[in-house]
Amino acid sequence: MQGRLSAWLVKHGLVHSSLGFDYQGIETLQIKPEDWHSIAVILYVYGYNYLRSQCAYDVVPGGLLASVYHLTRIAYDIDQPEEVCIKVFAPRSNPRIPSVFWVWKSADFQERESYDMLGIIYDNHPRLKRILMPESWIGWPLRKDYIAPNFYEIQDAH
Template structure:
């Protein structure tokens, strides 16, 4: 079964892989890393058209887009310039997982200190044997 975005991408010959629907019925697609930014812009366009002010009812449209990047140097183009609200989500995944977002205006740690070594939520992360407590009194 194909969802709305998948059908639109097929119609326009954009390569993707449908991963089906999750338990809530949300369409899940896998796209190539190089197509990430284009798909986001297309999705934004589709949502804008669907939720135009002259439409008499509110239409909710959700989709889960998955992009895979290499573990050694995970880099994804930032979508900050499409959605400003993604700022903290990109910074958090950088801070916790080490995913770098190309062209993000201020990609830096927001949860861990700047001096922290490693990416705490990665499966290969080795927790230090000690924690330095500063100003704990």
């Protein structure tokens, strides 16, 4: 099922995939990493001027990593703000996604946390370094295949 924003992106020739709607009726779109920065700028110009949150997760052990952006379109002439969820998937072997820090400044600490916990590299982020773990920490603690130091019990991730 295609939503309003997806139809608008198709009309303007912007490549994406519609992932439907979540339980609150918010449209969810998938954007390729190489298209994400230009589409982020277009969405900002279109009116999505507020990055409500950014997070990331490990889809499956050994599989893709996902960076999720919740955007809101806030304007004085509308009663109900419009929201959209954008998912950008990156391969585990080289998880690189363009940073949207220069579009929405609120992405700063959120992208740093995703880098720190999952190892997603946000290209062109001005201060991409660990924010929660010490700089000497090895590995990415929220990856499903992560084995904590001094913890050798084999666990089934499912």
